[in-house]
Amino acid sequence: MSELKLQLATVADLPIVMKITNQAKALLKADGINQWQMGYPSEVDFENDMQQEHLYVAKLDDQSVGFIALIDGLDQAYQIIENGAWLNNDEPYYTIHRVAVSSEVSGQKLGERMLRSAVEKSLELGPDAKSVRVDTHPDNKRMQYLLNKIGFVLTGHIFINDGELRYAYEYMR
Numbered sequence: 001m002s003e004l005k006l007q008l009a010t011v012a013d014l015p016i017v018m019k020i021t022n023q024a025k026a027l028l029k030a031d032g033i034n035q036w037q038m039g040y041p042s043e044v045d046f047e048n049d050m051q052q053e054h055l056y057v058a059k060l061d062d063q064s065v066g067f068i069a070l071i072d073g074l075d076q077a078y079q080i081i082e083n084g085a086w087l088n089n090d091e092p093y094y095t096i097h098r099v100a101v102s103s104e105v106s107g108q109k110l111g112e113r114m115l116r117s118a119v120e121k122s123l124e125l126g127p128d129a130k131s132v133r134v135d136t137h138p139d140n141k142r143m144q145y146l147l148n149k150i151g152f153v154l155t156g157h158i159f160i161n162d163g164e165l166r167y168a169y170e171y172m173r
Helices: 011-030 043-051 110-125 141-149
Strands: 004-008 055-060 063-072 093-101 131-136 153-160 164-172
Touching (some): 004 110, 011 043, 043 055, 055 110, 093 110, 110 141, 131 141
Parallel strands (some): 093 131
Antiparallel strands (some): 055 063, 063 093, 131 164, 153 164
């Protein structure tokens, strides 16, 4: 099995990131999930991620097969959690946002490998961080399955964009 590597994205990666984003949007729509159906994430979101060095492309044999945003510091959307509690309340953490894998390489467990790599990368970037957080749409069963499989724990509910429910997960180191 080839090694999957996460590399900081550059402007040159933007076309493949947008192609994978459009594939992911189509898959979510086909599954009847309204996540990513209203213009988010956009090219501007990814450009902002790149400027802040948050966006990583997943490379498999030098081919870009996915992307993931890995962000350190306080995430405002995670300040209020309902129907549960964060496992790590006071310590530094990383947050994963905007995750997608190319439909051209589906079936190779790349989503799982990418998430595992993101957890490892957060350790490398922030050895003081005690956890990694992520949220997902309640209907996104694929993501929920992957998060559970690699050791994330469902911690409660958060609300984004004026009240959209998301399931909150956390991985403790």
